[in-house]
Amino acid sequence: xxxxxxxxxxxxxxxxxxxxxxxxxxxxxxxxxxxxxxxxxxxxxxxxxxxxxxxxxxxxxxxxxxxxxxxxxxxxxxxxxxxxxxxxxxxxxxxxxxxxxxxxxxxxxxxxxxxxxxxxxxxxxxxxxxxxxxxxxxxxxxxxxxxxxxxxxxxxxxxxxx
Amino acid sequence: xxxxxxxxxxxxxxxxxxxxxxxxxxxxxxxxxxxxxxxxxxxxxxxxxxxxxxxxxxxxxxxxxxxxxxxxxxxxxxxxxxxxxxxxxxxxxxxxxxxxxxxxxxxxxxxxxxxxxxxxxxxxxxxxxxxxxxxxxxxxxxxxxxxxxxxxxxxxxxxxxxxxxxxxxx
Numbered sequence: 001x002x003x004x005x006x007x008x009x010x011x012x013x014x015x016x017x018x019x020x021x022x023x024x025x026x027x028x029x030x031x032x033x034x035x036x037x038x039x040x041x042x043x044x045x046x047x048x049x050x051x052x053x054x055x056x057x058x059x060x061x062x063x064x065x066x067x068x069x070x071x072x073x074x075x076x077x078x079x080x081x082x083x084x085x086x087x088x089x090x091x092x093x094x095x096x097x098x099x100x101x102x103x104x105x106x107x108x109x110x111x112x113x114x115x116x117x118x119x120x121x122x123x124x125x126x127x128x129x130x131x132x133x134x135x136x137x138x139x140x141x142x143x144x145x146x147x148x149x150x151x152x153x154x155x156x157x158x159x160x161x162x
Numbered sequence: 163x164x165x166x167x168x169x170x171x172x173x174x175x176x177x178x179x180x181x182x183x184x185x186x187x188x189x190x191x192x193x194x195x196x197x198x199x200x201x202x203x204x205x206x207x208x209x210x211x212x213x214x215x216x217x218x219x220x221x222x223x224x225x226x227x228x229x230x231x232x233x234x235x236x237x238x239x240x241x242x243x244x245x246x247x248x249x250x251x252x253x254x255x256x257x258x259x260x261x262x263x264x265x266x267x268x269x270x271x272x273x274x275x276x277x278x279x280x281x282x283x284x285x286x287x288x289x290x291x292x293x294x295x296x297x298x299x300x301x302x303x304x305x306x307x308x309x310x311x312x313x314x315x316x317x318x319x320x321x322x323x324x325x326x327x328x329x330x331x332x
Binding site for chain 1: 293302311312327328331
């Protein structure tokens with residue numbers, strides 16, 4: 001502690017590598033543009049100037065899965081679209097997370113029938129579920145911040161496979 | 163019915179020996195499946211029904227013959243009238259000649275009816291499924307198709323449904 005005070009004057013901070021990596025991941029997490037249905041409108045509203053998601057690091061949305069960190073599945077996923085979602089998820093490079101936005105992506109929502117996948121976690125592993133039909137922009141931001149807290153708690157030993 | 167429609171409906175009745183039903187000021191004309199292309203061509207060319215507003219089908223399930231009615235809703239913008247043509251189709255091997263040559267827009271409408279009801283349109287240039295995935299079996303809008311209902315998870319049956327749900331591992 002005494003060392004840190006002296007180092008602070010010189011402009012040096014000491015921390016753990018895990019914390020540094022997680023901090024840098026959460027501060028600039030660019031989601032993949034995956035608005036499928038009505039939740040996409042609320043996602044756009046959350047990204048726009050009134051409820052700004054750029055404050056939380058989601059500066060812009062990437063259209064390409066190869067350049068994005070989290071995937072916000074916004075909207076109902078139909079059975080025809082399900083293999084496409086899986087393929088896009090596979091194309092995302094590690095580290096990747098998934099936010100299932102809205103009721104349809106979490107559990108099938110109001111659509112309990114043959115054509116809609118009952119919850120996108122039948123196809124891809126989901127980290128954060130945001131409830132709402134559609135969730136307000138503040139609710140989506142709360143979901144994003146919950147994802148950040150999850151990322152901040154990640155340890156290297158959990159990420160190593162095998 | 164509208165005065166302008168009377169002549170048109172009379173012409174249809176003479177040429178195709180079709181029956182009519184009226185409801186308020188709507189007219190439904192029943193045409194047999196083999197005559198439909200001629201009827202549509204006549205309406206489009208002679209009586210100026212330029213627009214095929216809607217094309218759909220109805221399933222009267224417990225009846226076998228006819229089981230489906232394929233419904234064509236034609237509008238004339240010049241005369242401001244609409245008429246509805248119904249084609250009764252049998253339940254086993256339902257086939258109707260395609261209307262694509264008469265109205266281009268019937269292309270996707272017929273694909274939708276073929277996908278959802280299983281009515282085959284002879285001579286259709288692109289007979290693929292349009293709404294369901296390509297390898298889907300079954301025709302969802304028939305009356306004897308199951309809802310595809312998934313049991314809702316409440317607290318008392320949460321665990322048993324949880325075991326059955328196909329979660330993605332990775």
